[in-house]
Amino acid sequence: MLSVRITAACGFPGFSSEAAILNYYRSDSSLGIHVDESELDHSRPLLSLSFGQSAIFLLGGPQRQDPPTAMFMHSGDVMLMSGPSRLLYHAVPRILPAPPQLATCLEELSCALALQVGSVLEPVSEEDWDVCSRYIQSSRVNMTVRQVLGPGQIFPLQTDDKHRMVECHDDANSGKRKRTCSDPVGTIDT
Numbered sequence: 001m002l003s004v005r006i007t008a009a010c011g012f013p014g015f016s017s018e019a020a021i022l023n024y025y026r027s028d029s030s031l032g033i034h035v036d037e038s039e040l041d042h043s044r045p046l047l048s049l050s051f052g053q054s055a056i057f058l059l060g061g062p063q064r065q066d067p068p069t070a071m072f073m074h075s076g077d078v079m080l081m082s083g084p085s086r087l088l089y090h091a092v093p094r095i096l097p098a099p100p101q102l103a104t105c106l107e108e109l110s111c112a113l114a115l116q117v118g119s120v121l122e123p124v125s126e127e128d129w130d131v132c133s134r135y136i137q138s139s140r141v142n143m144t145v146r147q148v149l150g151p152g153q154i155f156p157l158q159t160d161d162k163h164r165m166v167e168c169h170d171d172a173n174s175g176k177r178k179r180t181c182s183d184p185v186g187t188i189d190t
């Protein structure tokens, strides 16, 4: 829901967040140069959310050898790769300590979270918040959210643990997801 709101605010209504990759970085981690091109519709943006320690982000050009621009990626930064930047080469060569305000900010957020019930943000338990905030005071977490399907495409059939083909669809009456077996022994609520 948050990614749908952010992408809409950036001019991409109807974004469908179908996959996400979580990248965990310790202080000596890096991510090599690459392009994110496995999604089928490159007209849809790629959303990147950063938490915890800072990073140097290198944004290159359409060719691997194009000279990159270096920028900081701090906790809370949101980046949208869209249009001409959607298929640019990029890399994360270095993790850096977060500015000292991060700790204060996490403290303040921990108080504010109690007020977020019913909003696009969901409250977390104090225990979970403590674990996560301790973790990101020494590490960086980056999440990229992607729309992977092209217009009119659906996810392929899945195979369940009994090796029968199953098809997922939303049941209009119950609002639940149902799996229908191609060897129809019944319909399973999930």
Ligand SMILES: O=C(O)CCC(=O)C(=O)O
Pocket (backbone or CB within 6 Å): 021, 023, 031, 036, 048, 050, 055, 057, 073, 090, 092, 142, 144
């Ligand atoms: O960690 C980042 O900021 C970049 C992550 C990224 O490029 C990716 O997951 O494809």
Ligand SMILES: [Fe+2]
Pocket (backbone or CB within 6 Å): 034, 035, 036, 090
């Ligand atoms: Fe990437």
